Amino acid sequence: MTRSLKILVAIITLVIFVFLIIVFSGSKIYTDWLWFKNLGFTHTFLTMFFTNLWLRLLIGIIFTAFIFINLLFTRKPLMEFSKLKNDDNVESLFTGSGDNLINWVTKKRLNYTYFFGSVILGFLFSSISQDLWKVVLKYLNKTPFNTVDPIFNIDLGFYILSLPFFNFIREMGMVLVILTLIVIAIIYTIASGVRSLGEMKFKLSNRAKAHISILIVLFLFLKAWDYKLKMYNLLYSPRGVVFGASYTDIHANLLGLKILFWIVILIGVLLLINLFRKSYKIILWSLGIWILASFIFGSVYPGLVQRFEVEPNEVAKESKYIKYNIDMTLKAYGLDNITIEEFKLSNDLNQQIIENNRETIDNIRLWDNRPLLSTYRQLQELRPYYRFPKVDIDRYNINGQYRQVMLSPREVDQSRLSSRAQTWINKVLKFTHGYGLVMNPVNEVTEEGLPRFFIKDIPPKVNVDLRLDNPSIYYGELTNNYVIANNKSQEFHYPLGDKNIYTNYNGSGGVQLDSFFKKLVYALRFSNLKFLLADDITAESRIMYYRNIRDRVRRVAPFLSFDGDPYLVISQGRLFWIQDAYTTTNRYPYSQPVNRYNNFNYIRNSVKIVIDAFNGSMDFYVINKNDPLAVTYQKIFPDLFKDGEEMPKDIRNHLRYPQDLFVIQSRIYSVYHMKDPMVFYNKEEQWTIPNENYAGTSITMDPYYIIMELPGKDVSEFILMLPFTPATKNNMIAWMAGRSDGDNYGELIVYRFPKDTLVYGPMQIESRIDQNTEISQLLTLWSQRGSRVIRGNLLVIPIDNSILYVEPLYLQAETSELPELKRVIVSYGDRVVMARTLDLALEGIFKGELDLVDDGGITEPDEEVIPGTLQELASRAFELYTLSQESLKEGNWSEYGRLLEELQEVLQQLRDKTQIE
Template sequence: MPGAALFWTRMLKLGVVLLGLFLLDQLTFVLLDYWLLERLGFERVFWTNFSMGATLFAAATALYLAAVTVPAYSHALEPATRKMFLLAGLLVGPLAGWVLCDRYLDFLLMLGGGSFGKVDPVFGLDHGFYVFVLNGLWDVVLTLLGAAVILVVSSALAASVARRRLGEPAGMSRLVTLVGLASTPCTRVAVASLGALVAAAIFLDRYGLVVRENAKDVDPALYATSVFNGATHVDVTGFFSTYNAYFFTTAIALLMTVALVFLMRCLALAVERRSSGDAWRPQAKKAVLGMTLLLAADFAFLGAISLRQLLFVTPNQPVVQLEYIKRHIDATREAFNLEAIEQVSFVPKDGDDPLPTVEQLMAHPTLKNAPLWPGFVSRIEALVDPQHAWRVLQTNGDIVVYGPTAKIYRNQQKLRPYYDFMDVDTLRYTIDGEKTMLASAAREVPLMEPQPWLAWWGQQFMLFTHGHGLVMSPTARVTKEGEPVYYSSEIPTRAKHGALEAGRQALYYAEGAGTMAYSNVGGMEELDYPTDEGRATVTMKPDEATSVALDTLLKRLVVGWRSGQFWEIVFSGLIGPETHVHYHRTPLERIDRVAPFLFLDTDPFAFVADGETLWMVNGMTVSDRFPYSRYEMLGDMADERSGPYFGRRHRRINYVRDAIKATVDAFSGEVSLYQIADEPVVNAWASIYPGLFIPREEMPERVRAQMQYPPQLLHIQFDDIYPIYHMKDPMTFFNMEDMWDDADEVLGPMSLNQATLQGQAGSASKSTTFSIEPFYWMADTGGVLPAARDGSAKLQFVQSMVFTPEKALNLRAIPTVYQDGDDYGRLVCLTVRKGHYHLGPEQADASIDQEPGISQQFGWWQRQGTDVVRGHTTVLLVDGEVIYLEPIFILSQQNPVPQMKKIAAVIRGKARMGDTLEEAIRNALDAARIAQQSEAAARPGALVTREGPEID
């Protein structure tokens, strides 16, 4: 045994040393955060977080250390044995502290949360209790439960060691003897504490009645309850209810704890007195029988609830559940801000309605800003759709499936191998007095992955430190060659309009800047941009950025360790006190270090404002404890651009608000957070971190003019929630009478089929359909869309989605969010009147496929060895007309860069192509006018004079 004791002592010492090294490694993250937040001016944020985390770490460490070591001293063990318990405590305690300190946000929110001003109907508690307090209470209870378990185990081990010399009484089995040996007063106190905490956890769990999920799917064939979230009829009514079951089970847990402690005392006395079986067995049997009866009673109570559900509730649905369905609908609509949606009835122009002229349409600002060059839109789905994987295989990973604009930018504006475009965004600027929609991309030096041409570590960290400028082009303009018309391009970047000019074009902070970078390196200058003579260099002044000076040995050690270049950073003669390091350089990472409580939309965008290049990140406040509200997944797991932020890009929530707009200066890294919402969660965080948020009224106009609604929020509101929860009536909701589905579009390269290869007229290549995600366009309000409240923002830069009825393809709804002026965040849903038919996007795509002239052109291109790429199908509203636009790209085998060869337009079901947008609109209008006249002539008694071009 001495050999075994020595072995375990050494193993525990090794564990303590390894744990110390692990905690030292974690301390480097803390130091980096401190230095960064100090430079950003958020030192108070760091100390708020650190003080709470340190308090939790110390409390949990002391609690678990005591739970392990107190039994050793209570049982008066030998010094060598007590040393082993102490080592175990030094191992378990800090581990528990490290786990608990990671929950510091829960405790900050519990102490600083406020009120929602609404109470739940079951417990009569303010919603703030569930959103702000409940998670923190669970952290406390679970921490105490863990400590109680450790205390029971430690006490049992200590008792067994202390009493191992006691023999085995006659008539007592080995197992019973072990229990008796372990059942000292200390162990019984530990078991009693554990039982009391289990009872407390059961009692606390009753609050989960109003936030629990009853069904994960809204398909009527799959759910077993008509109330998807929150308490139901059987939960809160009658004696045999789930509400009463929590009280009953809590009492059972306490009584079982008493019986168990009594049994332990009987066995302990039997071992101490070496009693015969006749002395202790009757009392033990009584205790076991009592616990068995208590368990049976608990199961019987729960069984009675299930029987009541089966016999009295289910047969009477939905009548008995209507009240609870109503609670669920109202709570979900409030939690996802659906109550703010203005639902407007809409009947698209059709049939005999007069057709507009080409001149009227082309003069409209919506078509002047037609999104022919849309920005990259990531697929906002929980998992990568199988059709995405198929499409990637089909094109050998060609990104043109997801964004031809990005493909062309890479081909024409990358210009050097070390530059690249991580994303293309859609922005609006006021140019020559007119609001203009532009595609925009940042020319970066993406270093998220090792590059083969960066052989020396200094190239990656000291030479190629930043990107250069933004590339921009209007979404509606196309050259004769089918390429964008650039308003900002080349190196150094040249802008054709003053609103697009940036004084400092270096982009140190960008989406692809996944590594550290160093400035003011001794004897070496950074590459600013390439020139005909070689390269222009730059040395950043220390006061120009929020970088951290490597002016102490500790900073060099920490930065070297965390960068993976320890020896180079510590011993390099190039690094001196004047050297500065830039880290956490992606906008998502940087905002996350300042405000980790926010959920960030993973698609930040860069814009020029007053000569500065800024990144904007949409920050949302979320909760998973809003009573009765439905749970959904917020975020984009398929978004690879989120990079190091991957751990927090997807979250299960049942409450969300668009609350914060954060900006990051692309040159200096300076961070600003603007509070744009007045809602309880963000107000709670504002009280916890005074001065962290800048009020909306103080937001610079240059920043306000570029605000965009988070596309991931729009997606969860309208794609996941509103298609079901627009039904406010509980009976309609129960029957799922008016479910919607997101519309689909034909998108990407077309695969050849046999008919196309044989050149048959009217044949169409096979294409894959995708859900239409949120898209941007310019909407003229005051007609079909409600007039903007801000008179200066009548023309709104909006995001929209398109919906069809469930299992149908006709147009049903067009949800839209305004993004300009005082109307920012205004939600409007145009709904096509029930019983009225108008073709939807997939039907519009089908009309393009079925139009003989278009399909013949597709077939001819493909027989020439040219791939045809279908662009995004965009739904535009122009003076009551629904116009579908789709750019058609071609890819040659010699030069696989997309070229916009044609534009297809669908007006009133008639699809036509043209070399330009105006030609496509003209052709579609002519076809619609001919069809209108033909229908009028076919009516009995009609007398129609034909006008317009003749049909060949």
């Protein structure tokens, strides 16, 4: 093969390779644009895409131009060196094959080499930052925070929206200058024949020295700017007692940065003057002073101040800065306007007060989401390919009552199709959507210990006054694959007896495949020719991708953070998802980061996203206009965000205080409720989130939703709450509530208990349950081989001026995944009672005339008591135990539960007779 042919083959191969890259990357970009267009977010897509593109091009062009212009200045000495390479008086660095390289150098070739080298370096560095477009857009659309920092008295918007942009420009400028300086220094060294540092002074030309000096001056001025920016960055210092600038930072580091700033400026000016005077002693002395000052003011002096001035009297020195940290942290996490009230504990709870708070009692959550999810899956998945991803908690007006409910969508999980059914047709054209949901009240249980459903089965049976006209779920939490809806073969809708019902999609979700070109592009995007070959795909078919709601919102708004628990809502007969979104930053001065990785130190739940489960449409509502970050994003993406007032009222009624935010705020507040710097420093009153006993394991208590009347209020409302205990004790000291209803949405209230009164904490109640001999005996009996006792969430329920504790008990066979709610434990004051239902347990607490039995529950006075001698009772107990084991093996849970209850009564009689005799 001749050389020309080889070059031609190489060029053709390169062209084909570049073409394939353009085609495949172009197909992704085009299909993403179609996806955004279908959602009505074309402006958002173009803003993100072209801002990122133009910035990369701009950085590439600036880097290329700067490097190329500097390289052109080295062209003349390099060409002169090339011409004189055979001169005996010139000592060449090149020998052997190096001579060929020198012979190859011409002015034209050198220009091309410089240009292509500059382009490669320029565009290599243009791809360093993936998030630059976010930084630039926020800077160009910045919104003032109307709050200033306590050190420089500058609006916080400078630190959050401008400083990251300046830091980036400074960083890229320094990288560009250093890179250019290294490249041209190497070229000048080669062209001058320098072979050691000692020869540089004599062999480097004046042109080379001047060029290098100018670049050094430029670097020095950038370094001076770096010192200036570092002054502001001191407000993020982790050095002191708390996050933010400490005494040492302000009185030592800040002073040092100011001195270094002027030293570097002076050195830069001297270098410029030296271009004409050519005296290097001053420069060397200046550089020496700079290095020495950097060491002294960057390390030695701050260390001395910290050790000899701060540490001997740390509280007095750091007190002011601790106060800054407390104030700014509370503002950053939305805790500065929290309402604090005293909980006037009276402990006068009685049956009448219970009846007066019936709405609260009827909405106490007896079902824990973990065992309930297992129950859902056992009872209501109905087919192997259906799956309930999780259990959500919400509230509805049902049959005229305000009810707290638990619900879960029935989605299609394609991975659970049989191996033979894992075909492209089934996964793309047939099993396209889930169907329906299940819903149950939080407090109702059947006689078998199972949830009493408001909505269940396929097709959905709605037993209350809720509408469910369209139960199809094309967009959910398990919809991870693309599908093509409305096709000739029809989509599987739902099973009905021994046959299946099919349907064709008639919504607006997805992109319509109404042209051959679109089919071709998607065939390239998903690397599948079936888009072009399948007869079932028509011009009316619609391809749906990015269907997982978690992925979906992140594709549209990658600049937001998202709550981990999107939840399903029934509204106007249709299904919607509500996804909480947060604006966050790690640039809030003096605010304590949420963890050691400094992920963020500012958060607002300013955006609520409503996603149609059928059409996939998304509405981004800004509900907090007081959040400057949200306002900034609204300026950048005007087609994406809507005002919160535009949200439909029926959807607004289902907004809830997000749990992730509440957990973050409660953890911060457990420390930052101490506003006195001295108290904060000594951690005298630090709180903690208590533990609870769940399924035999001690875990950190999760916040929980409840419908209740807050103290001093006369209307029940849906709140999220969590108790606090002292850091070193288990008694309860306070509880926090996040309000969700109406105009009170987003308000936080902390109720403090009197310090002179003991209020049992969750773990103390758990211990009292464990120490109750009657309850312990029953739990031991239930925990025998073949069954497992699950202790659910312990709920702390404030009622009027008293505290009630409720914990459900579930029984689950080791061979089954069907937990059943069997008992409810209630504690109040010094009493702990366990009964079959919450109402019976409450009667056992407040009605002394009712007899307690060994399960801690109660039995009515006329309930049958089993008589007999000790021998008869022992024989009957053994018989009941044998029968219960047979029922367990057969999976007859109702009979198993009944036999255990009878066995329990026999054992009680046996114990009583033993004590009497």
